[in-house]
Amino acid sequence: MSIEVRNLVKHFGRLAVCNHLNLTIPSGELVALLGPSGSGKTTLLRMIAGLEQPDSGHVLFHGEDATHTTVRERNVGFVFQHYALFGHMTIFENVAFGLRVRPRETRPSEAQIRAKVTELLKLVQLDWIAERYPHQLSGGQRQRVALARALAVEPKVLLLDEPFGALDAKVRKELRRWLRRLHDEMHVTSVFVTHDQEEAMEVADRIVVMNEGKIEQEGAPDEVYDHPASPFVLKFLGDVNLFHGRVEHVPGGALAAPDEEVSYVRPHELDIVAQASADTWTVTLAQTLTVGPNTRLEFRREDGSYVDVELPREQWLDVRERLHLAPGREAHLRPRRVTRFAAVV
Numbered sequence: 376m377s378i379e380v381r382n383l384v385k386h387f388g389r390l391a392v393c394n395h396l397n398l399t400i401p402s403g404e405l406v407a408l409l410g411p412s413g414s415g416k417t418t419l420l421r422m423i424a425g426l427e428q429p430d431s432g433h434v435l436f437h438g439e440d441a442t443h444t445t446v447r448e449r450n451v452g453f454v455f456q457h458y459a460l461f462g463h464m465t466i467f468e469n470v471a472f473g474l475r476v477r478p479r480e481t482r483p484s485e486a487q488i489r490a491k492v493t494e495l496l497k498l499v500q501l502d503w504i505a506e507r508y509p510h511q512l513s514g515g516q517r518q519r520v521a522l523a524r525a526l527a528v529e530p531k532v533l534l535l536d537e538p539f540g541a542l543d544a545k546v547r548k549e550l551r552r553w554l555r556r557l558h559d560e561m562h563v564t565s566v567f568v569t570h571d572q573e574e575a576m577e578v579a580d581r582i583v584v585m586n587e588g589k590i591e592q593e594g595a596p597d598e599v600y601d602h603p604a605s606p607f608v609l610k611f612l613g614d615v616n617l618f619h620g621r622v623e624h625v626p627g628g629a630l631a632a633p634d635e636e637v638s639y640v641r642p643h644e645l646d647i648v649a650q651a652s653a654d655t656w657t658v659t660l661a662q663t664l665t666v667g668p669n670t671r672l673e674f675r676r677e678d679g680s681y682v683d684v685e686l687p688r689e690q691w692l693d694v695r696e697r698l699h700l701a702p703g704r705e706a707h708l709r710p711r712r713v714t715r716f717a718a719v720v
């Protein structure tokens with residue numbers, strides 16, 4: 376089931392929360408709506424679901440206008456961050472719920488319900504605790520039950536709003552991979568909202584970057600990361616050093632961008648070298664910090680600004696020895712890649 380959003384507009388008071396949005400999600404794709412808080416992700420998701428009406432524009436499901444259809448008619452499954460399971464029902468009954476409340480004529484038989492729920496609980500690897508109650512499960516297990524419950528009614532579209540937001544980092548990571556695998560098995564067209572760029576990059580086929588009610592860019596994770604369409608996308612997808620036009624201290628001036636340009640270099644795209652040359656910046660090491668396998672170095676430039684460099688720990692130990700680097704010592708940084716945008720005046 377493909378989803379299409381055409382010229383969608385939604386205001387809350389005078390605030391344009393969705394500002395003429397256009398988006399096409401092909402059938403079977405897993406798409407992330409990524410953006411900072413307040414960028415309109417949830418509102419867009421709710422309009423796709425039918426929980427919110429747009430001021431104007433259209434939502435199409437499989438080419439057919441669904442703008443004025445109800446949530447039920449759209450046949451979408453939801454998983455939200457604080458999606459409450461029914462506390463008085465077992466896990467099994469929670470998953471069976473959507474099937475049991477169907478009108479008699481479309482309700483599956485008891486045997487069919489049992490088979491379906493068992494299959495889904497196996498899929499989310501929780502069949503061994505089917506008779507437990509929600510309060511006896513961990514947060515991550517509960518989210519998996521919520522997903523199984525959403526899938527039970529065989530939705531054509533699955534919508535997830537920060538589904539793993541409330542969980543700790545390790546569980547989040549596990550659930551992400553697991554969601555990706557699940558999607559590959561089920562092929563349900565899925566849209567999930569997140570403000571975590573790592574989560575979006577790791578899970579999604581395609582990322583839609585949103586900012587202030589508009590789509591800044593959409594594309595495959597690599598495409599968006601390697602070819603950001605705007606400084607906003609570049610900054611939102613990871614740490615980046617920023618160099619303004621006038622960089623007088625650069626030896627030879629070759630790196631000095633024209634005044635109207637800003638250069639951006641990611642911390643892992645800078646090499647530390649011994650000799651100054653036309654394509655290096657002269658810096659002083661301020662401090663080092665090792666986090667896991669990587670070391671993060673903070674260098675100070677002559678104008679007082681800071682540049683971050685990140686490299687694998689072993690590489691850092693090697694560079695440190697070769698260049699006799701220590702806090703307070705001078706070094707030179709050579710970018711392997713520079714992204715330039717016109718400065719906003």
Ligand SMILES: Nc1ncnc2c1ncn2[C@@H]1O[C@H](COP(=O)(O)OP(=O)(O)OP(=O)(O)O)[C@@H](O)[C@H]1O
Binds near residue numbers: 390
């Ligand atoms: N029902 C509402 N009434 C008034 N304003 C609203 C309503 N829902 C959302 N907003 C406002 O619309 C803007 C976009 O909200 P939305 O929830 O879509 O953003 P978001 O990108 O999902 O943010 P978050 O990541 O914080 O959930 C926000 O400024 C929010 O305060």
